[in-house]
Amino acid sequence: MKKFINQINSLLDDSLTGFAKAHADIIRLNKQPYFITRSQPKTAGKVALISGGGSGHEPLHIGFVGAGMLDAACPGQVFTSPTPDQMLAAAQAVEQGGGVLFIVKNYAGDVMNFEIAAEMLDCLQATVLVDDDVSFPKTHSTGRRGVAGTLIVEKILGAAAEQGADLAYCQALGEKVSRATASLGVALTSCTVPALGKPTFTIDDTEMEMGVGIHGERGRATVSLSHATDIVEQLCHAIEEDLQPQKNQSVLLHINGFGATPLMELYLIYELAAQYWQQRGIHIVRSLVGNYTTSLDMAGCSITLTLLDDELLRWWDAPVHTSHLRWGC
Amino acid sequence: MKKFINQINSLLDDSLTGFAKAHADIIRLNKQPYFITRSQPKTAGKVALISGGGSGHEPLHIGFVGAGMLDAACPGQVFTSPTPDQMLAAAQAVEQGGGVLFIVKNYAGDVMNFEIAAEMLDCLQATVLVDDDVSFPKTHSTGRRGVAGTLIVEKILGAAAEQGADLAYCQALGEKVSRATASLGVALTSCTVPALGKPTFTIDDTEMEMGVGIHGERGRATVSLSHATDIVEQLCHAIEEDLQPQKNQSVLLHINGFGATPLMELYLIYELAAQYWQQRGIHIVRSLVGNYTTSLDMAGCSITLTLLDDELLRWWDAPVHTSHLRWGC
Numbered sequence A, B: 001m002k003k004f005i006n007q008i009n010s011l012l013d014d015s016l017t018g019f020a021k022a023h024a025d026i027i028r029l030n031k032q033p034y035f036i037t038r039s040q041p042k043t044a045g046k047v048a049l050i051s052g053g054g055s056g057h058e059p060l061h062i063g064f065v066g067a068g069m070l071d072a073a074c075p076g077q078v079f080t081s082p083t084p085d086q087m088l089a090a091a092q093a094v095e096q097g098g099g100v101l102f103i104v105k106n107y108a109g110d111v112m113n114f115e116i117a118a119e120m121l122d123c124l125q126a127t128v129l130v131d132d133d134v135s136f137p138k139t140h141s142t143g144r145r146g147v148a149g150t151l152i153v154e155k156i157l158g159a160a161a162e163q164g165a166d167l168a169y170c171q172a173l174g175e176k177v178s179r180a181t182a183s184l185g186v187a188l189t190s191c192t193v194p195a196l197g198k199p200t201f202t203i204d205d206t207e208m209e210m211g212v213g214i215h216g217e218r219g220r221a222t223v224s225l226s227h228a229t230d231i232v233e234q235l236c237h238a239i240e241e242d243l244q245p246q247k248n249q250s251v252l253l254h255i256n257g258f259g260a261t262p263l264m265e266l267y268l269i270y271e272l273a274a275q276y277w278q279q280r281g282i283h284i285v286r287s288l289v290g291n292y293t294t295s296l297d298m299a300g301c302s303i304t305l306t307l308l309d310d311e312l313l314r315w316w317d318a319p320v321h322t323s324h325l326r327w328g329c
Helices: A008-022 A084-094 A108-120 A149-162 A167-179 A228-243 A263-279 A310-317 B008-022 B084-094 B108-120 B149-162 B167-179 B228-243 B263-279 B310-317
Strands: A027-030 A035-038 A048-055 A072-078 A100-105 A125-130 A181-187 A207-210 A221-224 A250-257 A283-290 A300-308 A320-322 B027-030 B035-038 B048-055 B072-078 B100-105 B125-130 B181-187 B207-210 B221-224 B250-257 B283-290 B300-308 B320-322
Touching (some): A008 A027, A008 A072, A008 B263, A035 A084, A048 A108, A100 A149, A108 A125, A125 A149, A125 A167, A149 A250, A167 A181, A283 A310, A300 A310, B008 B035, B048 B108, B100 B149, B100 B167, B149 B167, B149 B300, B149 B320, B167 B310, B250 B310, B283 B310
Parallel strands (some): A048 A072, A048 A100, A100 A125, B048 B072, B048 B100, B250 B283
Antiparallel strands (some): A181 A300, A207 A221, B027 B035, B181 B300, B250 B300
16 A cells, blocks of 8 residues: 655654644644643643544544543554653643543553553543443453544543543543443455555455454454445444443444545445434434544444433533534534 | 445435435435535525535535535536536525525536536526646646635635625635635545446556546656655645745645545645745645545545635635534534
8 A cells, every 4th residue: 555655754753743733723742752732721620631542543532632622642653552751741731730531442552551651640640441342242351442432432521521520520421431332343455554564454355354443453253245234234233232222212323434435435334324223213313424533544434332311412512622523612 | 446335326325315314413415306405594695605516525515515615515426427407406495595606616517517507597696617726737628627626615605605795706706716726636546436346547556646636537647656755846846836826925725635545644745745835935824634525535635725815814714614614613
């Protein structure tokens, strides 16, 4: 896969510099170590929300820094965990008296490095682990991976923190959203990590990778490519088995593109998923369709469902003003 | 290239139905014939802005229907012009006393069908032709193609129409924006039209297609793949020769992804393009980076520059609330 690139070792710096220039009204870039913060002044007493992870999933997480969502994001190298010094420096930069809440996708490197940063950080703090990927059973040795549901956790916690909720409430809310959220993805092609220059996995023209991870990790099974209705049924069925939504349940339905799948196909997937849930008496009251948690240039998508109650719906609807998620303000 | 699809002949309907469900707060879908309108009530006396074109370029145009931008969009089949009956029905649905302004990308099919619709439409009307692609010389027999600059014309005219500008002003403004805007694109891969199922063109792993059109039309030349700085210099140089921006000129810089190029690379391109213009004393006062005028699953990007004055800047900054462009409201 060909790339727009000068040198591998300058890609992240150039890209983040461009991101910061293009969105100077919303965010600022710190270098040495890298982290993104809001450009607006801090709010005394507010809980500071910090996330991060390997780059290559943009707009996650840097595109979600701003009013009503994250206070800071720490980008690692492509598909590589950020380092504890990034997380520590970001926390020290955005801590504003209400404590720090780390939102961490469940990957060994991220978990370990956020833990080290937390140990070094000398203020009130807590962590929310996101593990929404139902590709693995709940009993899997390393737990489930955090995927596209992370955005939903970040949005909902961002709204609560913005409106003055305290650290204990935000942590409990994060765990509640994470429990209420399930995702499953499917890849039609592999992604290509720039430093490797070749696809992460090989997949035949007649196959698809069911339960793929957002780094192109193999998932549940490599299966025959089928038509869209069948694919959606496989994805939704796994989510249904996990979340067991009851009739008349209100939900948020999020169709996430992995990067190279056209919007036209993502809206087709949305329509078929909406039909699946509607046939079961589930009420889709909020929707989000687009490329939000990507895997570089991978073709494919994931479906995420979050069970909503009045509390979660209120926070989801609250104003948000970031470079890549914006409404109500 | 594998696709999420059931049947070719139901793809557009399913996808548009999903789009309308996901964005029911902003738009409505009419079937037989297909067009998208705003869900909010009409404003008496307002100029109605209508655009359209082949599908496969999403979010262009359907994602730009809403307050402060288009009143209606007519989606054709993939890479196929919409038909005059779509444009006529859309115009009749959204005409609100101020006349109808068609915004048309310069492609033979679009131009012809919008002309037929205009002849059949019995109200005050005008047309703005967008031809921002500097891949062809100005003297080319069919003129230049309309590409990513179309979004900028639609945004600026949308703001003026929303604030009560009359048809003559909107038409003159559209021609002014179109003259002040130049684009050039480069493809690293071909796109694949679903009904064909194979790439539109072949391109070697060591080559790129300079001056590519948004349907994968071959452009200026198939050249050797080079590093990102060289690619950006080639694109910007062609735009500079065409627009001849003077030192201290204020501009809008738009980096558009064709669909399969990761945001990380688009922000790298933005950074390099920003450096190019800054070195020439050009002031980048507004930016837009992302996949806005796509070519299905093509990897590549285009650079668009619009020369701004106070009038254009004011309209660009005005509130917009569509499914895919939103600020200030």
